[in-house]
Amino acid sequence: MSTTALRSGLYVCRACDLICRPLEGGRDCDCPRCGEGLHARKPDSLVRAWTFFVLACILYIPANTMPALESTTLLSFTSNTILGGVRVFWEDGDYLIAGIIFFASIVIPLAKLAAMGFLLSTAQARSKWLPRRRAIIYRVVHTVGRWSMVDIYVGGLLVAIVQFNTIGEVSIGPASLPFAAVVILTLFCSLSFDPRLIWDPLDDPK
Amino acid sequence: MVACPECDLLQKEVELGPRGVAQCARCGAQLFRYIPHSVDATLAFMIGAAVFFVIANAFPVLSLEAQGLTNSTTLLGSAQALYDDNERLVAILMFMTTILLPGIEIAAMLYLLGSVRFGHVPRALSFAYRLTEAVRPWTMMQVFLIAVIVSVVKLSHMATVVLGIGVYSLAGAIMMVSAAVSMYDPRAFWACVKELRP
Numbered sequence: 576m577s578t579t580a581l582r583s584g585l586y587v588c589r590a591c592d593l594i595c596r597p598l599e600g601g602r603d604c605d606c607p608r609c610g611e612g613l614h615a616r617k618p619d620s621l622v623r624a625w626t627f628f629v630l631a632c633i634l635y636i637p638a639n640t641m642p643a644l645e646s647t648t649l650l651s652f653t654s655n656t657i658l659g660g661v662r663v664f665w666e667d668g669d670y671l672i673a674g675i676i677f678f679a680s681i682v683i684p685l686a687k688l689a690a691m692g693f694l695l696s697t698a699q700a701r702s703k704w705l706p707r708r709r710a711i712i713y714r715v716v717h718t719v720g721r722w723s724m725v726d727i728y729v730g731g732l733l734v735a736i737v738q739f740n741t742i743g744e745v746s747i748g749p750a751s752l753p754f755a756a757v758v759i760l761t762l763f764c765s766l767s768f769d770p771r772l773i774w775d776p777l778d779d780p781k
Numbered sequence: 782m783v784a785c786p787e788c789d790l791l792q793k794e795v796e797l798g799p800r801g802v803a804q805c806a807r808c809g810a811q812l813f814r815y816i817p818h819s820v821d822a823t824l825a826f827m828i829g830a831a832v833f834f835v836i837a838n839a840f841p842v843l844s845l846e847a848q849g850l851t852n853s854t855t856l857l858g859s860a861q862a863l864y865d866d867n868e869r870l871v872a873i874l875m876f877m878t879t880i881l882l883p884g885i886e887i888a889a890m891l892y893l894l895g896s897v898r899f900g901h902v903p904r905a906l907s908f909a910y911r912l913t914e915a916v917r918p919w920t921m922m923q924v925f926l927i928a929v930i931v932s933v934v935k936l937s938h939m940a941t942v943v944l945g946i947g948v949y950s951l952a953g954a955i956m957m958v959s960a961a962v963s964m965y966d967p968r969a970f971w972a973c974v975k976e977l978r979p
Contacts, residue, residue, distance in 0.1 A: 579784070579788075579791060594784050610911060706788075710808040721918075727875060731862060731872070731928075732928060732929065733936070736932070755870070770788065774788040774789060
């Protein structure tokens with residue numbers, strides 16, 4: 576008969592994975608090996624993750640509707656949203672780059688929000704449905720999220736390097752702050768979510 | 782006994798051969814690995830990473846030539862440009878994820894593994910260890926490298942773009958850090974610490 580650490584009255588340190596016996600009466604204590612605070616599950620995991628999730632969803636709208644990059648040349652002023660930037664790459668024939676940006680800036684944030692919404696609601700409902708599948712989704716979401724930062728860095732590089740007064744100047748638009756915030760908030764969201772909540776309903780004695 | 786960090790299942794520890802990986806029986810998460818000479822190998826790659834990292838920050842990543850003018854930027858320079866462009870928060874975020882936090886990760890790993898390798902328990906052991914764990918999800922040097930490639934393509938239509946020493950060193954640093962992380966076995970590290978403690 577298999578059992579979990581929690582049901583055996585043991586806590587696992589989330590920093591160094593040491594199995595610890597908590598203090599009597601559930602008082603707060605730290606991992607004896609690395610000093611990380613010990614908890615059975617990440618504290619307020621669902622509440623925190625939901626908060627980051629909702630904030631990210633709200634900021635996702637300005638991130639995609641406001642201009643992300645504004646370039647000024649002697650003859651013209653252009654400003655593009657993130658999707659507009661992808662279109663420019665595509666029309667220039669840079670299909671690979673268009674694909675990378677489309678994937679990193681549009682597909683990953685959307686997929687990440689959808690996946691976290693799904694994981695959070697099933698965990699909230701204490702669903703027992705396909706736990707292994709959901710564990711894999713969580714793992715993928717958590718590793719892939721950081722790649723959305725590509726667009727922000729491209730903005731930084733272009734602003735730094737295209738500063739020829741005669742030829743043109745580039746500056747980043749108002750979308751970059753909400754966009755960066757979406758990336759950071761979704762990372763905080765997946766960090767606050769405790770994947771063990773996927774499995775806890777299965778361990779209930781009922 | 783080990784507990785799965787992702788699903789909390791308690792299971793018996795198994796003996797692993799070299800390069801073996803133990804997976805959780807229930808959720809498939811990686812429980813631990815056995816890497817021979819993990820501490821030595823991780824330390825060696827981290828030293829390499831530190832060298833590349835310093836060079837990557839000291840030299841320009843990109844130069845642009847147009848109509849006789851040249852403009853180049855370093856890693857810090859691009860964050861600085863955003864800061865001057867009044868995108869302070871985005872600039873700080875960029876500085877932290879590409880320079881500060883990767884630097885902290887490399888430094889803390891060198892400190893931890895170096896101390897243990899040369900026979901003493903680091904004084905700030907628990908703090909430095911928790912720091913490496915906390916910082917790791919936020920290091921994004923690899924992402925920055927892709928951004929450099931995208932920028933090169935974007936700019937190549939309007940001017941001559943030259944890749945700087947910084948980019949090659951950055952690629953080196955990324956490879957070294959990935960190699961170090963793939964050789965890193967926290968269990969081996971803690972076993973060394975345990976041996977050193979009286």
